[in-house]
Amino acid sequence: xxxxxxxxxxxxxxxxVPPRRRKLPGWASGMIWVAxxxxxxxxxxxxxxVPQLTSSGTTQTAVVLALPILLAGLGGxxxxxxxxxxxxxxxxxxxxxWGAAYGGYYWGPWAGxxxxxxxxxxxxxxxxxxxxxxxxxxIVSGVAMNLLGAGxxxxxxxxxxxxxxxxxxxxxxxxxFDTYSASGLSDWLQQLEQQQRVGIxxxxxxxxxxVTGVSPMTMVTIALVPITFLVxxxxxxxxxxxxxxxxxxxxxxxxxxxxxxxxxxxxxxxALAGMAGAALVLNPGQSGYLEGQTNGRGYIGLAAMIFGNxxxxxxxxxxxxxxxxxxxxxxxxxxxxxxxxxxxxxxLAVLVIVQLVRRKWLAASVGFVAAGGLYAVYWSVDxxxxxxxxxxxxxxxxxxxxxxxxxxxPPAADGFIYRRGQGD
Amino acid sequence: xxxxxxxxAVVAVALTSALSLAACAxxxxxxxxxxxxxxxxxxxCKLADKPAAAPAGSTSADAGGKVDGSAxxxxxxxxxxxxxxxxxxxxxxxxxDKAISDMGVKKDNTKELTASANESPADKETRLRQxxxxxxxxxxxxxxxxxDALKKVAAEFPGTKFAIVDATVDGAANVTPLTFTEEQxxxxxxxxxxxxxxxxxxxxxxxxxxxxIQKFQAGFAQGAKAAAPDIKIExxxxxxxxxxxxxxxxxxxxxxxxxxxxxxxxxVYQAAGKSGEGVFAAAKAANKLAxxxxxxxxxxxxxxxxxxxxxxSMVKRVDVAVYDFIRAFAKNDLTTVPKVxxxxxxxxxxxxxxxxxxxxxxxxxxxxxxxxxxxITVSATPTK
Numbered sequence: 001x002x003x004x005x006x007x008x009x010x011x012x013x014x015x016x017v018p019p020r021r022r023k024l025p026g027w028a029s030g031m032i033w034v035a036x037x038x039x040x041x042x043x044x045x046x047x048x049x050v051p052q053l054t055s056s057g058t059t060q061t062a063v064v065l066a067l068p069i070l071l072a073g074l075g076g077x078x079x080x081x082x083x084x085x086x087x088x089x090x091x092x093x094x095x096x097x098w099g100a101a102y103g104g105y106y107w108g109p110w111a112g113x114x115x116x117x118x119x120x121x122x123x124x125x126x127x128x129x130x131x132x133x134x135x136x137x138x139i140v141s142g143v144a145m146n147l148l149g150a151g152x153x154x155x156x157x158x159x160x161x162x163x164x165x166x167x168x169x170x171x172x173x174x175x176x177f178d179t180y181s182a183s184g185l186s187d188w189l190q191q192l193e194q195q196q197r198v199g200i201x202x203x204x205x206x207x208x209x210x211v212t213g214v215s216p217m218t219m220v221t222i223a224l225v226p227i228t229f230l231v232x233x234x235x236x237x238x239x240x241x242x243x244x245x246x247x248x249x250x251x252x253x254x255x256x257x258x259x260x261x262x263x264x265x266x267x268x269x270x271a272l273a274g275m276a277g278a279a280l281v282l283n284p285g286q287s288g289y290l291e292g293q294t295n296g297r298g299y300i301g302l303a304a305m306i307f308g309n310x311x312x313x314x315x316x317x318x319x320x321x322x323x324x325x326x327x328x329x330x331x332x333x334x335x336x337x338x339x340x341x342x343x344x345x346x347x348l349a350v351l352v353i354v355q356l357v358r359r360k361w362l363a364a365s366v367g368f369v370a371a372g373g374l375y376a377v378y379w380s381v382d383x384x385x386x387x388x389x390x391x392x393x394x395x396x397x398x399x400x401x402x403x404x405x406x407x408x409x410p411p412a413a414d415g416f417i418y419r420r421g422q423g424d
Numbered sequence: 425x426x427x428x429x430x431x432x433a434v435v436a437v438a439l440t441s442a443l444s445l446a447a448c449a450x451x452x453x454x455x456x457x458x459x460x461x462x463x464x465x466x467x468x469c470k471l472a473d474k475p476a477a478a479p480a481g482s483t484s485a486d487a488g489g490k491v492d493g494s495a496x497x498x499x500x501x502x503x504x505x506x507x508x509x510x511x512x513x514x515x516x517x518x519x520x521d522k523a524i525s526d527m528g529v530k531k532d533n534t535k536e537l538t539a540s541a542n543e544s545p546a547d548k549e550t551r552l553r554q555x556x557x558x559x560x561x562x563x564x565x566x567x568x569x570x571x572d573a574l575k576k577v578a579a580e581f582p583g584t585k586f587a588i589v590d591a592t593v594d595g596a597a598n599v600t601p602l603t604f605t606e607e608q609x610x611x612x613x614x615x616x617x618x619x620x621x622x623x624x625x626x627x628x629x630x631x632x633x634x635x636x637i638q639k640f641q642a643g644f645a646q647g648a649k650a651a652a653p654d655i656k657i658e659x660x661x662x663x664x665x666x667x668x669x670x671x672x673x674x675x676x677x678x679x680x681x682x683x684x685x686x687x688x689x690x691x692v693y694q695a696a697g698k699s700g701e702g703v704f705a706a707a708k709a710a711n712k713l714a715x716x717x718x719x720x721x722x723x724x725x726x727x728x729x730x731x732x733x734x735x736x737s738m739v740k741r742v743d744v745a746v747y748d749f750i751r752a753f754a755k756n757d758l759t760t761v762p763k764v765x766x767x768x769x770x771x772x773x774x775x776x777x778x779x780x781x782x783x784x785x786x787x788x789x790x791x792x793x794x795x796x797x798x799x800i801t802v803s804a805t806p807t808k
Contacts, residue, residue: 167508287702386661
């Protein structure tokens, strides 16, 4: 602060700080969204008479389908928080599927998981060498990783799996994880669900899906979300890693080894993408390695990460949304999807009211028009045509992204090709 | 640690331990998966009267003697999934293998190439041209997906004889179509499903929503309804028309089947190529039954882990068609290849491996006789 001996006119201009509104902590706002979603689904299920919206079968399927996307998104998050764009998640996931099949076939599912993480980390290492040490454009390197992943996996599969399974495109059957259920809780919830009472049965169905038939892979994945948060936002190492993604020049000037932190981040990103591949191979109900198994999930994981505003909690929400809608459209028919559209109309109605209260007229009117359009669709058809249902998850993600109108803030130096000593 | 963080940490630890103490028990696989909300007693369907018993007829046997195929160079272009899909392409591969063992075709004189999911039409043409210019004659293409590409390539190579399974190419004299009446075979397994379903509720899982797979669905529905008019049939396709990944995605097949089983179906018929592995896994996990397709899947090594849920398979004798074509080519007389491999010509049928439908074999033979005699016509398009 300036002392009174200098010219007050030359004093730096200070602006009165506006009174800070008490912001809700992240987890509280997340809980509110979850409660809202459950309420919307319950109401839609009751009003349309379609119980599959909140049944335990749908929820179980949703969890299984959301896992690879969640892990891929976490991989993208670690990398992008350190400032390295990782488009090559798909290729690293393919490495992971191959590694999981290889390790799983010879030494069991846990070894498969470790092998998948190791192979994915190798892919991450290649990406790190290219982008951090040699300063290659991050997107170009990522695309190269995708091609490399597909090609190497195909080659290794023909070399190693064909003698075992007589099929160069798939591995022999790989032992899977066993599933666990909280049996007392699960049976009680099943009774509640079967009674088909409004509200209680729906919540029971949703909860039962989460505690029944859970594999260790699921538990590890869900645990990784708070672990990521704690490491990146509550430790010194995490702070330094994030600073490399926000302003690497300033970080270097403070003595942070930017290259090392970027390397660790990208290798961790590759390991997580490899684990996403393991989730595709080692969960019960999946077959072993299969060519083309990932089918674009790496990119969807990136989308989920952006949806979550580069934070683990939001990423969990995005992956859950995508997994739920994908699970719903795969396991039920057009009628259930139509019921989900009705639920979307309800959700939009709530959001329109919220925007009106906040006096955001444009957002409210856009939401109103969208709700009207969806309701017209719901009212006019008996059951959604089968050509549309496979793209339901994409539609849902787009709709929620548009309406939630959150300002997305990527890390400031994301994609910035940093060379050591650049700031001098 | 700050006080607030400590509080949060304590709550988190408490919740975690409470959940884990809530008896996390390992699933043994057969615990609570078989309670249906419907509470339907397992009495089976109300079945229609079975038709008159089949006459003790004989199937026509091919009389031909030994044919030498050692000079042949055979090219084979598979559909998505390729050799090892446990079903459609493996049947074609079996036909080629039989030609190698019976007719003396040399394995080094054969070349097998496979389509990948979502490749462009130009890739298919390239594959066919590669086989034709490599001197392979005949070239056998497996799958209707090759029809457009073959139309172009067959015109470019008039000296090479082509065959295509499941499609016809008009106006090409050097292309022999090998088509089947899948709906007739599916009719029979529909009858079997109706007889074997305890809750009178069956399901169909198709790979891709194209007219070929709709034939399977149509025949299955008609057969089930003929045997049990009140039966409920779920049906779902894994991927829509244009997206051929549904033939190669066992994970999605597993999810779709689980959905149908949760809705109450207890016999599921799959027509989804390699995705069928997921269908069988889901049926096994839920202790329900399944029906295979194209090859006798009870004896296929790729699905051996789940074979005890497979009660029968709708056998599409692609192996017989491929073998007959190669044999006719070796004898230089392609007119001996049947126009359509239908139920009468034994081109389609049902498998009895595993002995799970031995008790209803007479019913199936009776329906088969009715179809062959023309008393029952099976439509190839499903009723919406």
